[in-house]
Amino acid sequence: MTMTQSRPWSHASGKVILLGEHAVVYGVPAIAVGISRGAMARAIPCDESTSVLRLEGLPVDLRADDEERDLARGFRAVLEAAGVHGSFVVEARTDLPPGAGLGCSAALGVALARALDPAANAALTAERAMAWERVFHGNPSGVDTAVSAEGGCIYFERGRGFERVESSAPLLLCVGHTGTISSTKSMVEAVARLRERRPEMVEKSFEGIRSLVRNARLAIEAGDVRALGQLMDLNQMLLSGLFLSTQEIERMCGLARDAGALGAKLTGAGGGGCVAALVENREVADRILRAWKEAGFEGFLAETPDRNRPAERGE
Ligand code: MEV
Structure with a gap:
């Protein structure tokens, strides 16, 4: 060729x-x-x-x-x-x-x-x-x-x-892997089935999430990372009510909060996969990553907004 x-x-x-x-x-x-x-x-x-x-x-x-x-x-x-x-x-x-x-x-x-x-x-x-x-x-x-x-x-x-x-402020996130892989397709299908069985409950959760998202946008624009962390915690509660959380996810969120995270939740489809914990500074991030490691979970620090944006790469 x-x-x-x-x-x-x-x-x-x-x-x-x-x-x-x-x-x-x-x-x-x-x-x-x-x-x-x-x-x-x-x-x-x-x-x-x-x-x-x-x-x-x-x-x-x-x-x-x-x-x-x-x-x-x-x-x-x-x-x-x-x-x-x-x-x-x-x-x-x-x-x-x-x-x-x-x-x-x-x-x-x-x-x-x-x-x-x-x-x-x-x-x-x-x-x-x-x-x-x-x-x-x-x-x-x-x-x-x-x-x-x-x-x-x-x-x-x-x-x-x-x-x-x-x-208005950099968003520092610790991202940790539960060690369990999950299929987005299956998790989305599971929510669709739950929505068929219990439409009112699911709609109520979605409406709750809608207002959390609106407030989170304002918090991000204002640089209020504490408020953003609380909203993430509330989002996690609602996701867990939709049966998307697991013992490992809850454990990792708990470890992160105990180590000083402003908020922690599953990210993506849930049912395994990763947890994201919002932190105020690198010291807290190190504590969380250490706590996860001691408990057998891999993690890394993601500073966002990311550096992959074309404008930031000088293209
Ligand atoms: C997956 O990263 C996010 C989901 O909301 C699915 C989707 O938005 O297509 C679970």
Whole structure:
């Protein structure tokens, strides 16, 4: 195969949902921040009859001509959405753990869409990446691809797109992994089933989350991280009432609060995956990361808004 000169690597952020996961699938707004861990991809024009995806670091034996494979289907969907002419070898990498609620699949979709058309703006890139997301997540709201493409802090509403939220203070988050992988698709389906069985209870929770999200936006804009932490705690209570929390998630949130977190909650789909704890400074962050480590949980400090934003990379 002859490959001509490649384009530069395109970046996409991973994400932490500060408030509003699950409810966002049903039209309630959510607030999410990009983190600097994420995905990257580059497209190298080639003379093959079809494009090829090379996904490093993931234990998948990918053959792009295999109809059964989700990755191959997702790749073809992004190629189609981006209206690509010609063939490319597309190389992609991620340093996000899959099934952890940090937006691994959305970041890969965004990195692929961006590599295929680097000139597209964030909203168009996110829309194209949705073709990939739908293969993996069935009914994605779009918040993950939006924040992955835009980076920074966004306020997202399904069907309306996103607005940037300018935070007056840096948002320091400890992100810790419960060690259990969870499927976003299954968790979203579980909430859909619960909503069918107990519509009033679920709607009440969603309305509660709606007002938490609204207040959180104001708190972020005002730089009131204490208020934001309290709102995250309340969001966690409502998520746990929807059966999305686990013993490990509760344990990690408790350890984080005991070590001085302003608030802590699951992030993403729940049922395992990651916890995000908001902290005031690095000392508290170190205490939390230490407490998690002693209890057997891995974690890292994510300073947000992330540094993946194109404007901040000088592009
Ligand atoms: C997953 O990161 C967030 C969910 O709200 C699903 C979605 O918005 O598509 C659980």
